[in-house]
Amino acid sequence: MHIQELILRLQRFWADRGCLIGQPYDLEKGAGTMNPLTFFGALGSKPWNVAYVEPSRRPADGRYGENPFRVYKHLQFQVILKPSPARVQELYIESLEAMGIDFSKHDLRFEEDNWESPTLGAWGVGWQVVLDGMEISQFTYFQQVGGLDCRPVSAELTYGIERICMFLGGYDNIFDLVHGEVKTDDGIFPVTYGQMRQREEFELSAYSFEHADIELHRTLFDAFEKEGWRLLKDHGHFLSAYEQALKMSHTFNVLDSRGAVSTTERPGVIKRVRDLASGCAKAFLEHEEGAALPVEAGKGGAK
Amino acid sequence: MNATRTFLLELHCEEIPARFLKPLTEDFRTAFTTWSSAQGIAPAAVEAFYSPRKLAWRAADLPGAQPDQTETQVGPPQRMCVDEDGKPTIQGLKFAEKWGVDFQAVRFEQPAGKKEPCAVVTLTKRGRPTVELLAEALPALVAGLHVPKAMRWGKSDFEFVRPIRNILCLFGEQVVPITVDGVAATDTTWGHRLFHRQHPEPVRIASPGGYEAALEAAGIVVSLDARRARIAQQLEQLAAEAGGRVVADAELLDTLAEIVEFPRILRGDFPANFLELPKEVLVTSLREHQKSFCIENAMGELLPCFLTAANRPDDPEGFVKAGNEWVLKARLYDARFFFAEDRKHPLSDRLEKLKALTFQRELGSYHDKTGRVVALVKALATRLSGDDDHINRALEAARMAKCDLRTLMVGEFPELQGIMGGEYLRHEGAPAEVWMAVKEQYRPVGADDAIPSTPMGCLLSLCDKLDTVAGCFAVGLIPSGSKDPLALRRAGQGIVRILWEMGWELSPADMIGTALAVVGARATRPQAETAEALLAFFRDRVAYQLELAGFAGSVRRSALAAGWTNLADLKTRCENLSLFSEDSRFASLAQSAKRIGNILKDEVPGDQFQAALLVEAAELDLLGHLHRVEAQHDLIVTLNNLAELADPLEAFFSSVMVKCEDQALRAARLSLLHRLRQAFLRVADFSLWQ
Numbered sequence: 006m007h008i009q010e011l012i013l014r015l016q017r018f019w020a021d022r023g024c025l026i027g028q029p030y031d032l033e034k035g036a037g038t039m040n041p042l043t044f045f046g047a048l049g050s051k052p053w054n055v056a057y058v059e060p061s062r063r064p065a066d067g068r069y070g071e072n073p074f075r076v077y078k079h080l081q082f083q084v085i086l087k088p089s090p091a092r093v094q095e096l097y098i099e100s101l102e103a104m105g106i107d108f109s110k111h112d113l114r115f116e117e118d119n120w121e122s123p124t125l126g127a128w129g130v131g132w133q134v135v136l137d138g139m140e141i142s143q144f145t146y147f148q149q150v151g152g153l154d155c156r157p158v159s160a161e162l163t164y165g166i167e168r169i170c171m172f173l174g175g176y177d178n179i180f181d182l183v184h185g186e187v188k189t190d191d192g193i194f195p196v197t198y199g200q201m202r203q204r205e206e207f208e209l210s211a212y213s214f215e216h217a218d219i220e221l222h223r224t225l226f227d228a229f230e231k232e233g234w235r236l237l238k239d240h241g242h243f244l245s246a247y248e249q250a251l252k253m254s255h256t257f258n259v260l261d262s263r264g265a266v267s268t269t270e271r272p273g274v275i276k277r278v279r280d281l282a283s284g285c286a287k288a289f290l291e292h293e294e295g296a297a298l299p300v301e302a303g304k305g306g307a308k
Numbered sequence: 309m310n311a312t313r314t315f316l317l318e319l320h321c322e323e324i325p326a327r328f329l330k331p332l333t334e335d336f337r338t339a340f341t342t343w344s345s346a347q348g349i350a351p352a353a354v355e356a357f358y359s360p361r362k363l364a365w366r367a368a369d370l371p372g373a374q375p376d377q378t379e380t381q382v383g384p385p386q387r388m389c390v391d392e393d394g395k396p397t398i399q400g401l402k403f404a405e406k407w408g409v410d411f412q413a414v415r416f417e418q419p420a421g422k423k424e425p426c427a428v429v430t431l432t433k434r435g436r437p438t439v440e441l442l443a444e445a446l447p448a449l450v451a452g453l454h455v456p457k458a459m460r461w462g463k464s465d466f467e468f469v470r471p472i473r474n475i476l477c478l479f480g481e482q483v484v485p486i487t488v489d490g491v492a493a494t495d496t497t498w499g500h501r502l503f504h505r506q507h508p509e510p511v512r513i514a515s516p517g518g519y520e521a522a523l524e525a526a527g528i529v530v531s532l533d534a535r536r537a538r539i540a541q542q543l544e545q546l547a548a549e550a551g552g553r554v555v556a557d558a559e560l561l562d563t564l565a566e567i568v569e570f571p572r573i574l575r576g577d578f579p580a581n582f583l584e585l586p587k588e589v590l591v592t593s594l595r596e597h598q599k600s601f602c603i604e605n606a607m608g609e610l611l612p613c614f615l616t617a618a619n620r621p622d623d624p625e626g627f628v629k630a631g632n633e634w635v636l637k638a639r640l641y642d643a644r645f646f647f648a649e650d651r652k653h654p655l656s657d658r659l660e661k662l663k664a665l666t667f668q669r670e671l672g673s674y675h676d677k678t679g680r681v682v683a684l685v686k687a688l689a690t691r692l693s694g695d696d697d698h699i700n701r702a703l704e705a706a707r708m709a710k711c712d713l714r715t716l717m718v719g720e721f722p723e724l725q726g727i728m729g730g731e732y733l734r735h736e737g738a739p740a741e742v743w744m745a746v747k748e749q750y751r752p753v754g755a756d757d758a759i760p761s762t763p764m765g766c767l768l769s770l771c772d773k774l775d776t777v778a779g780c781f782a783v784g785l786i787p788s789g790s791k792d793p794l795a796l797r798r799a800g801q802g803i804v805r806i807l808w809e810m811g812w813e814l815s816p817a818d819m820i821g822t823a824l825a826v827v828g829a830r831a832t833r834p835q836a837e838t839a840e841a842l843l844a845f846f847r848d849r850v851a852y853q854l855e856l857a858g859f860a861g862s863v864r865r866s867a868l869a870a871g872w873t874n875l876a877d878l879k880t881r882c883e884n885l886s887l888f889s890e891d892s893r894f895a896s897l898a899q900s901a902k903r904i905g906n907i908l909k910d911e912v913p914g915d916q917f918q919a920a921l922l923v924e925a926a927e928l929d930l931l932g933h934l935h936r937v938e939a940q941h942d943l944i945v946t947l948n949n950l951a952e953l954a955d956p957l958e959a960f961f962s963s964v965m966v967k968c969e970d971q972a973l974r975a976a977r978l979s980l981l982h983r984l985r986q987a988f989l990r991v992a993d994f995s996l997w998q
Contacts (some may be wrong), residue, residue, distance in 0.1 A: 069646075072641070072642075072645060073638075073641065074638040074641060074642065075642070088462045088463045089461050089462050089471075090462070091462065091471075091473065095321055098501070108501075108505050108624045108629050109502070109505065109506075109624070110624055110632070111627050111628065112322075112618040112620050112623075112627075112628040112631070113501065113502070113619070114360075114567060114568070114619050115323035115360070116323070116324070116567060117323070117325035117326065117327075119457070129459075130457065130470075132323060136631065137627055137628045137630070137631020137632060137634075137635075138598060138616065138628070138631050138632035138635045138636070139631055139632075139635040146459055146460075146461050146471075148459060148460065156460075156465075157462060157463040158459075158460050158461050158462060158463075160461075172634065174633065175634070176631075177634075177637070233863075250929050257444055267664045267665075267666075272383045287453065
């Protein structure tokens, strides 16, 4: 199955089950959880169902486009269901069936895998979902976000798009995946993942491991932190402040892949990101009534 | 009503982490047993079942109701309850009314302790139906289960290990009406997920006895033991078919039995060229990433195939096998990438990088630790061997020992530390002695593990552990009670094991002194204090070693008290003492030794004495024995001589007054006893022999 077809099916499936279809957030980030649709959506008491694709960057996973299984940037499909419904596992399984997986022929397991994001002050319990021996999704019941208890609890489903596509198509190389087809008057041209992304993988890996200016990134990290706290403290602006926390997080990841963060330094640096993110979470809850997200049932269209 | 019935409770949850299944079922079993006994409805037995989504208990022969209980109430004297005509008085009627009975039910008897007959009623307290008691108590018993990592879900504040989605609760064929977090009990449950893709209805359990069979028909083997037995049998069969045997791993077998509801072992293959990876890497990668077993041939070489569990009875189109093979290939591809990348640079290149890896805050980086271990190897190697080449190779092993902590492979599989360092050195062409020492530096990993197979490996392991223990003590990280987060006791035990099995004569005091000198200024507490704490720590480890070696309590106590710092000597004494552990003369000797101890408690007798002053036959006899014991250096003969002392000592104490008036004679007798005690203590403190 083409990557875009898989995404379209997932979006259709979850839209039909009462989710808003969101969009990726236009800042670098390590996971779909960091999108404000999830970070703020999981907080507070209002119901919230949303699904979206998130390109996620893990600088240390970069392999210069040479490793057939591992990449600097991959696509996550993220679903938030708040409160978590009683049939949430069944819904998830039905979404796999919507992708074309026939469970009379496959093996499915939910294996304990508790999720934690030290930079977001977030954690939850759940599983990695294993299909025929391969981890295809992360399934989490959020317990805390930004250091605050989640009440009600959201279920977060994260699908690894490339992995699922490779697995379903039996591909041995991620770059051979077909993203989709370009149809013109001259004919049909399949476009592979490699054509779209391999050069990007090479350059971004080289950047993370070799070319990123360490001093610049240290400076940026400090500057983003300062800016974030200024926005939060002087103006009570948690959305723009949160963007600064996202930038800090990515800057830290680049420094980390450059080997510029020592083990002793590490927890302290992570804490600085977490503190700002937690500050944003707290400010959001305090201002929730006036906030644009999430929408209250009946008032704005979210079911 | 009172016929016994079988009780069945099943909590059907979303997948419960494997590690919590057993503790949770045991916890509830204990709580239920305690509760039911207190209610007077104890069952014959409580069986526990569990599978990834189920926690279940079945209690056989639970009474239908509590037993009736009778109690006797005593009221006023007969004369106040009945008038002269035999009619009830007001007081008599009131007594009957108070206990809710007709006056006819009141009897008149003279209870013990009363002087006259009194009004007495016997009340019967009806036992309550078990089903009512269960309905009342179960929700609290479930909510009271100890869940180590509890979670919330949905809108509720209820906490449990994973969301509860269905409750099956039967007493005989009757549903026990309970509700936990909004889920009401029924007589139905759910089978295997994949079974229900075809059968949308829940499975009805007609009676507790048919539980396992009904679930098996719905695709779940709910007994752990049954699942494990099936897995073990399939593993063996499939390995034999592949022409080898399973690389045993009891923990992995348990894990597989805990993570599937219907076990089916599958054999998959991987490309043979991955066999160029070290065996440990393959076994670890397969175990950690894919929960798979390796297969080895009679030579212990791996075959290019693996065995793993699927959670379904079949693999109709081979997708499950193909999927597992696909994933494993990706994993091995990664491992091969690490193996190749790591070897692009010599292992020694990582030495500098160890500076950025903290060992412990006060004790510095792994680079600092390496420096200390090198210094210790240098100090101790010269004592063990005079060969310069040998010492130089040992120093090289110590320098390289921690470098693998900065390799990609160990980053991915921390449990391969040491092993990878050894493998990489081997590939670089390092001498066998060196790479083997590095490879085995963490052994013995536990009480079941062997010490390193080479003397150099033993020396490296000992020095590494010695630095860890001494360093941590020096900065105040000392294990206490059940708290030993850095596993220092295990490290200390490793040191003692190595000394013990190698027969090395290294005194703990010297070792400690050397190690603390190497820790030097990093110490945060006074050196003398640390040395004292370490000495006590090592004495405990030595005592435990004697226990592990299987020596009897009397042998251990008495041998240890006579000196423990020379382990080789201690070992010999213990072995020889054990030969006498059944000898009744030693019991008598122990009595005499205690007596000597008491007599000498406040005395300071000299070593020398005038033997000519001794007059009594018994003391002269003892003197002869003393000379024989003192002249003897063979341990076995000495022990025989000591055994022979039992009777003369008894005779001595029954006929000789030690603390006599004559001060010179008294001094001589005290010195005689003192010298005897000294002779004992060359072997053991017999006063502790029981």
